[in-house]
Amino acid sequence: MQNLTKEHFEPISVDLRQAEAIKRPSLSFWSDVWRRMRMNKVAMASMIFIVALIVCAIVVPWLTPQDYFTTDLAGKNKKPSAEHWFGTDDLGRDVFERIWYGARISLQVGLAAAFIDLIIGVIWGGLAGFYGGRVDEIMMRIADILFAIPYLLVVILLMVVLEPGVGTIIIALTITGWIGMARIVRGQILQLKNQEFVLAARSLGADANRLIFKHLIPNALGPIIVTLSLTVPSAIFAESFLSFIGLGVSAPIASWGTMSNEGLPAMKYYPWRLTFPAIFISMTILAFNLFGDGLRDAVDPRLRK
Amino acid sequence: MDKRDNLIEVRNLKKFFSIGDNTLKAVNDISFEIKRGETLGVVGESGCGKSTAGRTILRLYDATEGDVLFEGKSIMNLNQQEMKAMRRNMQMIFQDPYASLNPRMTVGDIIGEALDIHGLATGQKRKERIQELLSLVSLNPEHMNRFPHEFSGGQRQRIGIARALAVEPKFIVCDEPISALDVSVQAQVVNLLEQLQEKMGLTYMFIAHDLSMVKYISDRVAVMYLGKMVELAESDALYEKPLHPYTQALLSAIPIPDPEVERNRERIVLQGDVPSPMNPPSGCHFRTRCPKAMPECAASVPVWKEVEPGHFAACHLYN
Ligand SMILES: Nc1ncnc2c1ncn2[C@@H]1O[C@H](COP(=O)(O)OP(=O)(O)OP(=O)(O)O)[C@@H](O)[C@H]1O
Ligand code: SF4
Ligand SMILES: [Mg+2]
Numbered sequence: 001m002q003n004l005t006k007e008h009f010e011p012i013s014v015d016l017r018q019a020e021a022i023k024r025p026s027l028s029f030w031s032d033v034w035r036r037m038r039m040n041k042v043a044m045a046s047m048i049f050i051v052a053l054i055v056c057a058i059v060v061p062w063l064t065p066q067d068y069f070t071t072d073l074a075g076k077n078k079k080p081s082a083e084h085w086f087g088t089d090d091l092g093r094d095v096f097e098r099i100w101y102g103a104r105i106s107l108q109v110g111l112a113a114a115f116i117d118l119i120i121g122v123i124w125g126g127l128a129g130f131y132g133g134r135v136d137e138i139m140m141r142i143a144d145i146l147f148a149i150p151y152l153l154v155v156i157l158l159m160v161v162l163e164p165g166v167g168t169i170i171i172a173l174t175i176t177g178w179i180g181m182a183r184i185v186r187g188q189i190l191q192l193k194n195q196e197f198v199l200a201a202r203s204l205g206a207d208a209n210r211l212i213f214k215h216l217i218p219n220a221l222g223p224i225i226v227t228l229s230l231t232v233p234s235a236i237f238a239e240s241f242l243s244f245i246g247l248g249v250s251a252p253i254a255s256w257g258t259m260s261n262e263g264l265p266a267m268k269y270y271p272w273r274l275t276f277p278a279i280f281i282s283m284t285i286l287a288f289n290l291f292g293d294g295l296r297d298a299v300d301p302r303l304r305k
Numbered sequence: 306m307d308k309r310d311n312l313i314e315v316r317n318l319k320k321f322f323s324i325g326d327n328t329l330k331a332v333n334d335i336s337f338e339i340k341r342g343e344t345l346g347v348v349g350e351s352g353c354g355k356s357t358a359g360r361t362i363l364r365l366y367d368a369t370e371g372d373v374l375f376e377g378k379s380i381m382n383l384n385q386q387e388m389k390a391m392r393r394n395m396q397m398i399f400q401d402p403y404a405s406l407n408p409r410m411t412v413g414d415i416i417g418e419a420l421d422i423h424g425l426a427t428g429q430k431r432k433e434r435i436q437e438l439l440s441l442v443s444l445n446p447e448h449m450n451r452f453p454h455e456f457s458g459g460q461r462q463r464i465g466i467a468r469a470l471a472v473e474p475k476f477i478v479c480d481e482p483i484s485a486l487d488v489s490v491q492a493q494v495v496n497l498l499e500q501l502q503e504k505m506g507l508t509y510m511f512i513a514h515d516l517s518m519v520k521y522i523s524d525r526v527a528v529m530y531l532g533k534m535v536e537l538a539e540s541d542a543l544y545e546k547p548l549h550p551y552t553q554a555l556l557s558a559i560p561i562p563d564p565e566v567e568r569n570r571e572r573i574v575l576q577g578d579v580p581s582p583m584n585p586p587s588g589c590h591f592r593t594r595c596p597k598a599m600p601e602c603a604a605s606v607p608v609w610k611e612v613e614p615g616h617f618a619a620c621h622l623y624n
Contacts, residue, residue, distance in 0.1 A: 200468065
C-alpha cells in the first residue's frame with residue numbers, strides 16, 4: 001500500500017459561485033411551452049391546418065378569377081370539376097370560392113369574439129379578483145345575471161335592433177362570452193394574490209399597477225391563452241349555427257352556415273353543396289379544439305419539471 | 306439599555322381574520338421591542354400566528370388594533386407615499402423558496418424590481434448593482450438572466466435575500482427562511498444571514514417553529530401560543546430557566562447530544578392538540594394542555610409580566 005502523508009489530504013478550496021454554475025441552456029416559460037408543444041404531433045398538425053386555413057382564406061379569393069356572388073343560372077348545380085373544384089350551387093356560384101369567403105367570415109368572427117372576450121374578461125375578472133371582498137361580489141353577481149340570460153334570446157333581440165351581419169353576430173357572442181374568461185382570470189388572480197412572491201413585491205412597495213401587470217397577469221397567462229384558444233372554435237361554431245338557422249349573415253354573403261342551410265334540401269341530388277361547408281366547419285372546429293387541448297397540456301404547470 | 310435604541314416597538318398588536326361569522330384571532334394583543342442590531346427569535350407551533358405577526362408588523366396586513374413604531378415613529382398612519390418610503394427600511398424573507406420568486410421573471414428582474422420601484426438605479430448602474438447583490442449572497446453574477454426554476458432551494462432562498470437587501474433595509478423579518486431547505490443547506494443560509502447582519506448592522510425578527518434552531522442565531526427569544534406571546538427572554542435565560550410551562554415543554558422535546566443526560570431526562574409530553582384559534586380556551590389559552598393548570602387559569606387571562614429583569618412571561622404561576 002502506498003504511504004499516505006499529510007500532503008495527500010490537502011483540502012480543495014471550493015468557490016461556491018463556481019460550484020454552482022448552471023450548464024443547461026436557459027429556458028423561459030414560453031420556450032419551454034413551445035418545446036413541449038412541438039412534441040405533441042396532433043397539436044402540431046392542428047396548428048399547421050389552422051395556419052394553412054388562415055393563409056388560404058386570405059390569398060385564395062384574391063388569386064382566383066371567380067368571385068362568390070356572380071350567378072350563372074346556366075351552370076347551376078354542377079358537379080365538382082377542373083373548372084369548379086367543389087362544384088357550383090343552385091345559382092351557379094362557385095362553391096370553392098364561397099368556401100374561402102366563408103372561411104374569412106368564420107375566422108373574423110372567431111378571432112374578433114376571442115379578442116373582445118379577452119379584453120373585457122381580463123379587466124373584469126382581474127379587478128374582481130384583485131380587489132376582492134365587496135367589489136368582487138358585486139362584479140361577479142352582475143356576470144352571473146348576464147350569464148343566466150339565454151343567449152339565443154339575446155341574439156334574436158339584437159337582430160331586431162341591429163341589422164344582421166358579422167358585426168351583430170360578434171356583439172351577440174361577446175355580450176355573454178367574456179364571462180367565462182372573467183371567471184378564469186378571477187380564479188387565477190385570487191389564487192395568485194396571496195402567494196409569497198406577490199407579498200414580496202408588496203413589501204418592496206409595488207403599486208396595484210405593477211402587481212397586476214408584472215406579477216399577476218403574467219402568471220395567469222397560461223390559462224388565459226388556453227381559454228382564448230378554445231373560445232375561437234366555439235365562436236366559429238356559433239356563427240355557423242346562427243347562419244344555418246337564419247339568424248346570421250344574409251345573402252349573398254357566403255358563410256359556412258348559410259351554405260350548409262342552402263345545401264341541405266339538395267343533399268340527395270347535389271351532395272357537394274352540403275358536404276364541403278360541413279367538412280370545413282367540422283375540420284376547423286376540431287383543429288382549434290385539438291390545438292387548444294395541446295396548448296393546455298403544454299402550459300399545465302403540473303407537468304412542468 | 307436606552308429605550309431609544311429600540312428599532313421596532315410593537316404595541317398591543319392584534320390581527321383578526323373574519324371567516325364567515327367567526328373571528329379568528331391570529332395575533333391577539335402582543336407587545337415587544339426589537340433592539341437595533343439584535344436578532345429576536347420567535348417560535349411557536351404551526352398556526353400560532355408567527356407569520357401573521359411578521360406580516361402585520363410590515364403592514365402587509367392591516368392591523369386590527371395596536372401600533373408598530375419604527376425608530377419611535379408609528380407606521381400605522383403613514384399615507385401611501387410615506388409608507389412606500391418606509392418600505393425601504395423593513396423587508397421580509399419568505400418561507401417557501403419556490404413560491405416566493407415570480408416564476409415569469411428573471412433573477413435580475415426579481416432583484417432589480419426593488420431598484421425600479423424606488424428609482425435607485427437604471428441602465429448599466431442597475432445591472433452592476435444586481436450583480437453586486439448576487440455576489441453578496443454568493444451567487445454567480447452571470448446568472449442574472451436565468452429564471453428561478455433553474456436554481457436549487459438554497460440558491461433561491463439566497464435570491465430572496467438579495468432582493469430584500471436591494472433597498473438597504475435596517476430591519477428584516479425572516480419568516481422560517483430555512484425550514485423548507487435540506488439540512489445541509491440550512492447552515493449555509495443561516496451563516497449567510499449572520500454574516501450579512503454583521504456587515505450591514507441588520508436587525509432581524511427570526512421566525513422558526515422549533516427552539517433548537519433559534520437558540521443558535523437569536524439574542525432574545527419570544528415564544529408564541531395561539532396568537533399570544535407567552536414568554537420572552539434573553540436566549541440563555543430562556544434555555545436555562547424557562548418560566549412558562551409551554552416553553553418548558555418545548556425545551557424538553559429537544560434531544561440533548563449526551564446519551565447519559567438524554568436517558569435520565571424527564572420529558573414533558575403535551576396532551577392533546579392545539580385548540581382551534583377560532584375559539585380558544587377561556588383564561589389562559591394553554592390551560593387545556595398545561596401540566597400545571599390551576600382553577601384560576603380558566604377564570605382569568607394571565608397578565609404579561611416582567612418576572613425577572615428582561616424576562617417576561619404570561620402565567621398565573623408568577624402573578
Ligand atoms: N389570510 C388569512 N385568512 C384567514 N386566516 C388566516 C390567514 N392567514 C393566516 N390565517 C390563520 O391564522 C392563523 C395563524 O396563521 P399563521 O400563518 O400566522 O401561522 P404560523 O405561526 O406562521 O404557522 P406556520 O408555522 O404554519 O407558518 C392560522 O390559524 C391560519 O389559518
Ligand atoms: S396560566 Fe395556568 S394554564 Fe396557563 S400556563 Fe400558567 S399554569 Fe399553565
Ligand atoms: Mg408561517
